[in-house]
Amino acid sequence: MSALEGRSGPRWMPYILSAPGLALFVAIVLVPLAMTILLSFHDWGQYKGIETVFILKNWREIWSDGYFHEVFLRTFRVAFAVTLLTAALGAPEAYILSRMKSPWKGIFLLVVIGPLLISVVARTLGWALLFGGSGGVVNKALLNLGVISSPIPFMFTETGMIVALVHVMMPFMVLSVWAALQRLDPQIENAALSLGASQVTVLRRIVLPQIMPGILSGAIIVFALAASAFATPSIIGGRRLKVASTLAYDEFLNTLNWPLGAAVAVLLLIALVLIIVGSNRIVERRYAEVFR
Amino acid sequence: MSRNGPLALVFHTLFVIFMLAPIVVVCAVAFTPEGYLSLPANGPSLRWFRTIARYPEFINAFWTSIWLGAISSLIALAFSVPAALAIARYDFTGRDAFTALLMSPLMIPHVVLGIAFLRFFTQIGIGGTFLGLVLSHIVVVLPFALRLTLASATGMDPRIEQAAVSLGASEWTVLKRVTLPLILPGVASGWALSFIQSFDEVTMTVFIAAPGTETLPVRMFLYIQDNIDPLVTSVSASVIAATVVALVILDRIYGLERLLVGRGVGER
Numbered sequence: 001m002s003a004l005e006g007r008s009g010p011r012w013m014p015y016i017l018s019a020p021g022l023a024l025f026v027a028i029v030l031v032p033l034a035m036t037i038l039l040s041f042h043d044w045g046q047y048k049g050i051e052t053v054f055i056l057k058n059w060r061e062i063w064s065d066g067y068f069h070e071v072f073l074r075t076f077r078v079a080f081a082v083t084l085l086t087a088a089l090g091a092p093e094a095y096i097l098s099r100m101k102s103p104w105k106g107i108f109l110l111v112v113i114g115p116l117l118i119s120v121v122a123r124t125l126g127w128a129l130l131f132g133g134s135g136g137v138v139n140k141a142l143l144n145l146g147v148i149s150s151p152i153p154f155m156f157t158e159t160g161m162i163v164a165l166v167h168v169m170m171p172f173m174v175l176s177v178w179a180a181l182q183r184l185d186p187q188i189e190n191a192a193l194s195l196g197a198s199q200v201t202v203l204r205r206i207v208l209p210q211i212m213p214g215i216l217s218g219a220i221i222v223f224a225l226a227a228s229a230f231a232t233p234s235i236i237g238g239r240r241l242k243v244a245s246t247l248a249y250d251e252f253l254n255t256l257n258w259p260l261g262a263a264v265a266v267l268l269l270i271a272l273v274l275i276i277v278g279s280n281r282i283v284e285r286r287y288a289e290v291f292r
Numbered sequence: 293m294s295r296n297g298p299l300a301l302v303f304h305t306l307f308v309i310f311m312l313a314p315i316v317v318v319c320a321v322a323f324t325p326e327g328y329l330s331l332p333a334n335g336p337s338l339r340w341f342r343t344i345a346r347y348p349e350f351i352n353a354f355w356t357s358i359w360l361g362a363i364s365s366l367i368a369l370a371f372s373v374p375a376a377l378a379i380a381r382y383d384f385t386g387r388d389a390f391t392a393l394l395m396s397p398l399m400i401p402h403v404v405l406g407i408a409f410l411r412f413f414t415q416i417g418i419g420g421t422f423l424g425l426v427l428s429h430i431v432v433v434l435p436f437a438l439r440l441t442l443a444s445a446t447g448m449d450p451r452i453e454q455a456a457v458s459l460g461a462s463e464w465t466v467l468k469r470v471t472l473p474l475i476l477p478g479v480a481s482g483w484a485l486s487f488i489q490s491f492d493e494v495t496m497t498v499f500i501a502a503p504g505t506e507t508l509p510v511r512m513f514l515y516i517q518d519n520i521d522p523l524v525t526s527v528s529a530s531v532i533a534a535t536v537v538a539l540v541i542l543d544r545i546y547g548l549e550r551l552l553v554g555r556g557v558g559e560r
Contacts, residue, residue: 014382018390021375021434025393028427032412036404039411093307096300108304110539110548112311118535119492121512122528126314128520129321129329137317167314175552199297228401230495231509235516245403245495252407252499262411265404272401 040263050258058263068247068264075243075268078158079227082165083219089166090173091215095207097174098181109178116171124232127164131155131236156238164232169225173218180214213287220279224272244268315532322529324522340526350527353511357491360422360507364429365437365486369479371430372438377471380445398435405432406499413500420502428500432493433486440485440551444478481546488538 040058043051062068097109115123130137131154139151154160184207192202230245237246244264251261296304324330325337344350372394378384379391397405405428413424452474456466472479494509501510508531515524542548 014378014384014387017374017378017382018384021371021394022390024371024430025396028409028412029393029396029431032408033400033404035411035415036408089307092300092303096296096304099296099300106543108308110543111308113548113552114536114539115311115315116552117488117492117539118315119494119509119512119528119531121494121509121516122318122532123314125512125516125520125524125528126316126318128516129317129525130314164314167310170311171552178549224399224401228403228495230403230498231513235513245401248403248407249498252410258411262407265401265407268401269404273399276399 036262037266039259040266042259044257044259058260061260062263062267071242071247072244072267072271074158074241075227075245076271078161078165078233078243079223081162082169082226083223085162085166086169086173086222087215087219090170090218091177091211094174094177094181095211098178098184112174113171113178115167116175120168120231121235123168124164124235127160127167127232128155128235131160155236156241158237158241160236161233161241161243164236165226165229168229168232169222172221172225173215176218176221177211177214180211184210213283216279216283216287220276220283223279224276227272228268318525319529319532321522322526327522329520329522329525340522341530343523344527344530347523349506349511350508353506353508356422356425356505357508360425360429361487361490364426364490365433365483367426368430368434368437368486369441369483372434372441372482373472373475373479376438376441376445376475380442380448381450394438395435397432402432402493402495403499406496409496410499420500420505422505424500425497425505425507428496429490429493432496433489436489437482437486440478440482441475444475447478448474477546481542481551484538484542484546485551488535 039050041054041056043053043055043057045051093112097105097112100108131139136151136154138154139148142148143151152159154163189202189206192206193199197205228245229243230249233241233243234246234249237243242250245268248261248264248268251257251264255261320331321329322340323332323336323338325332325334325339375390375394379387409424409428410419413419413421413427418424418427448471453466453470456470461469491507492509493507494513497507498510498513501507506514508527512524512527512531539548542551
């Protein structure tokens with residue numbers, strides 16, 4: 001960073017300035033997280049409650065019980081589908097937005113990324129109303145348009161979960177691609193066009209390679225958020241169709257088996273950190289020259 | 293500049309319908325005069341908005357959310373401003389690790405944070421209290437507060453401060469009269485963004501809120517889990533309306549794009 005040669009002041013100054021934040025985060029982030037990891041190794045029984053021993057019971061249960069495999073598999077399957085769909089729809093939309101003229105550009109950008117700040121519960125309620133509620137508006141519309149011949153079940157299914165999550169996550173993808181598009185020089189596109197390249201060639205050979213880092217970093221954000229989403233899968237999935245986060249919630253607040261719930265949550269955290277760090281590495285290595 | 297073709301405009305229209313449909317349907321159903329979920333076919337009615345007043349659980353939850361958002365965002369800023377100044381100005385050992393630590397709540401799933409806080413607060417005896425809610429919300433909004441404060445602290449010309457120092461101003465005077473006024477727009481937007489994040493947070497809060505300290509989204513979530521009726525749509529419509537107003541104001545003052553595209557979102 002360049003501002004560093006600015007005002008120097010005493011050498012201990014930065015430590016004094018960062019001390020409050022550091023102390024706060026060690027006390028109320030690192031300590032609780034460590035306690036949660038410890039909790040996942042404790043024992044629990046219907047009548048004895050939590051027993052502070054160090055055993056692998058919960059981890060062994062997750063490892064061997066097919067139910068947990070199913071839930072984790074569903075979590076990542078849904079997150080993967082949501083990531084693909086947001087990329088396939090969000091990237092073209094960001095590109096279209098960037099080519100709009102002044103008042104419309106701002107208005108539609110607000111329409112597309114504004115929902116990010118609207119309560120997730122309210123937005124999911126909207127999908128629940130569209131899917132089920134008064135006769136299923138979405139199915140009626142699709143049937144009338146002749147897109148489908150029989151109604152698709154959305155409520156309490158993975159399909160419904162995916163559609164609602166695509167809506168919830170879309171602004172993150174559009175924002176990420178939008179940021180990449182801002183660095184794009186329109187002159188390069190014009191040069192390609194003037195040299196006789198078709199619109200399709202320009203998109204494929206000029207635009208896409210340059211916004212790819214934006215799509216990939218958007219994909220990482222969307223995947224991480226979709227895999228750990230809670231309110232949307234809970235409302236659309238109902239009591240039966242569980243994902244990792246709703247399963248952890250159930251263990252904590254209904255079954256009251258905190259150690260098992262903690263193990264589910266810690267596993268989700270570890271899996272996500274590995275996936276995020278791993279894909280970040282790949283993206284950065286592949287596109288090192290773009291990030292420089 | 294090239295224009296969008298007809299195909300692109302069709303795609304764009306469908307996309308906008310997709311983004312607006314769930315929000316519009318909530319607002320439409322909220323105006324139903326009937327006792328069940330339906331579109332107000334025979335003219336809109338405010339019946340269900342008036343009904344909210346008879347449900348103190350929603351009113352109380354609303355005030356809890358307002359106070360929680362205001363207080364935790366303010367405290368988060370009190371921690372972010374010095375941290376941002378340290379990160380933007382000085383090259384010190386552990387600077388990157390410190391930044392990563394303060395940004396970490398963006399990467400940790402909120403379910404995990406909720407569980408960690410539930411366990412921690414129960415152990416230290418503040419489970420289900422407003423204090424617990426404030427502490428947990430400081431943590432989740434701090435990355436947003438820090439990002440905007442940091443952006444304005446890095447964007448500031450260090451020579452202005454050097455000029456003040458060379459004219460004999462003390463460290464404290466420089467901070468109070470030069471630095472803080474210059475980063476104030478970033479700090480104010482940081483507060484607003486933090487407030488909205490706190491006001492919308494549900495995943496983590498659902499673990500730590502107790503019946504007396506439920507926030508509005510938590511109350512709405514728990515209500516929807518039992519049944520969906522016009523009452524909860526009118527509550528949601530009110531929340532949506534308030535957010536849209538805040539959004540438009542923020543967009544005018546600071547620019548929504550700048551607020552959200554800033555670094556951090558892409559860094560996660």
